[in-house]
Amino acid sequence: MNKSFRQILLISGIAVSSLGLTLNASAALPFFGSDKEEVPSLAPMLEEATPAVVSISVQGTQTSRQQVPEMFRYFFGGPQEQLQERPFRGLGSGVIIDADKGYVVTNNHVVDNADEITVKLTDGREFKAKKLGADEQSDIALLKIDPDNLAFLPIADSDKLRVGDFVVAIGNPFGLSQTVTSGIVSALGRSGLNIGGYEDFIQTDAAINRGNSGGALVNLKGELVGINTAIFGPNGGNVGIGFAIPSNMMKSLVDQIAEFGEVRRGLLGILGSDVDAGLAEAMNADVNIGAFVSEVQPDSAAEKAGLQAGDIITAVNGRELSGFQELRAKIASMGAGAEVSLTILRKGKSMDVDVVLDDATQAEVTASQIHPALEGATLANGEDNAGNGGVKVAELERNSPAARIGLQQDDVIVGVNRNRVTTVAEFRNALEESTGVIALNVKRGNSALYLVIR
Structure with a gap:
């Protein structure tokens, strides 16, 4: 019997014995329990993973500009607008990725403008956190706490994710502690959502709600594959479409923040667009997705590597590209000086080009x-x-x-x-x-x- 079919039967609770079939439970989704009575459960994995997901509370002061009505300016004078400070509080989630260093990753929007950040562990301990750095464009922030005996989540290679892989979201929606939801990877390389400057999201149908921001998206091994960051819903609630920052992108950004206190983006130095059927036909190319290079900028990393206008970039480090925005996000998350292998299609021939990225943040x-x-x-x-x-x-x-x-x-x-x-x-x-x-x-x-x- 097909393995995927066996999994569907087991997940659905179908009594496969009634079909006259003998199946090995270990071949399907994880089955945990005694030898006498095996039942499907994610509990053992979650018992290891959930202590590494924390609750984050923040407080601070926001400054807003307020227009002064014309009549008041006429009587009392003064500027056309005034600055007004208002206190705020907020809640979110975070993930411990390094127990020895006390590193906690969350979304930038969770801790942005916060004067005080408190991290609460699942065992009830609370600690004041220091923000080591953040990147607004990719919505990632790195915090540091100093307790002992921390749990942490191992980081998986998010480039190995496939649509249909099972994932679990862990966080603190609406201030409720330690909520777990499950689903699958619905899509990869999502962009064009106008959520952030650099978008390369994992889309999932695992329920994500307000307060889940900064929480963990894990695989069935309990490894971190993404940082939950956004939801798509008309009323701000879950409708089965959530987005997470891939773990590879997060790790690259966090490594830069830990080393430099900021993100030093890589720069390729090209202009371009997505490849579609019309462009592929015009260029006589046998691909319908990828990143089309319309211009190579002078003295750029791309020019030094030999990229040419008219090239179609189909993969980065062996990973297939869906479009130009995904390429832009991947390159931007890599540090200046990073070595990148690009697979390109030029005049019908595929080839690999090695590029050393420039620094996009040079002064x-x-x-x-x-x-x-x-x-x-x-x-x-x-x-x-x-x-x-x-x-x-x-x-x-x-x-x-x-x-x-x-x-x-x-x-x-x-x-x-x-x-x-x-x-x-x-x-x-x-x-x-x-x-x-x-x-x-x-x-x-x-x-x-x-x-x-x-």
């Missing part, structure tokens, strides 16, 4: 590495006259494309399409996410203006 970059319309400008992290962060035009070549769109030396770019940017890294990310016409908000001395890139 000063040649602007053409970010957008071709900015060629001729050198950009650096800087400040405007009010002391607010921005991207300074440190150098500018005369008659260059950047000069022709109206940029001048010492300009400070503070926004892209009305979205605030304070660093070169944020500027790069904002441009990558923009489509169509791009409006740059520029501070020039005490003046503000917009420059348009079409």
Whole structure:
């Protein structure tokens, strides 16, 4: 009998003996219990795994901008808007990934702006946690606590996950401690959800609700395969569509935070799009998914490795790609200097290309590495006259494309399409996410203006 069919029978509780069949229970899903009476149960695995999943409570102060009505400005004067501070509290989940170092991983949105972070273990112990660093774009944060006798979850290779694999979500939804739900991997490489800047999610139908954020998605061996981070539902409740950050992506980001206190993103240096049937036909390519390279930026890691416009990247480190956004997320989560093997299709022939990634977060970059319309400008992290962060035009070549769109030396770019940017890294990310016409908000001395890139 087919093994998958045997598993379905056993999971469904069908009395296979009535079919006149003899099955080995160990060949199906885990069966735990005595030799005399075996029943399907995840309990033994969960008894090992759940102590490594913690509850996180935070408190802090949020600053919001409040518009002052015109009539009050007329009578009392003052600025058009005022800053207002409000206290807040929040709850979430976390996962202990290193017992010796006391490392706890959670979502950035769980601990963002928190002045005080408390981690509560399943045995009732509570500890104040220190935030070692976080990455807003991928929604990962690393905390540290200092207790003894910690449990931890071993980290699995999430690249080995397959659609249909059984998974279990562990967390603290709605403030309820230690809730466990089960399901399967519904899809891999999910992106385009506008949840974060870099998206490469595992989709699961294991029930995930508010408060599960930062909790664990584990396989049937009790290994961590993902960090639960988002739900898809009209009312914020579970509808069988949840998303988790893959463990490989999480580990790469956490390793960088532990070493540098920040994420130093890798940079490939290409522009491109998803491959679809129309593009595949136009390029006479025998693939319908992957990342199409429309432009290789000068002096980039991609150019040094020999990538060319028209190449189709089909896999990263042997793992098949679904599209350009997945490639972007995988590259961004790898550290600067990481060595990556790309499988590409060029003129009908498949080949592997080894690339050493550049640093996407370096303080000063040649602007053409970010957008071709900015060629001729050198950009650096800087400040405007009010002391607010921005991207300074440190150098500018005369008659260059950047000069022709109206940029001048010492300009400070503070926004892209009305979205605030304070660093070169944020500027790069904002441009990558923009489509169509791009409006740059520029501070020039005490003046503000917009420059348009079409």
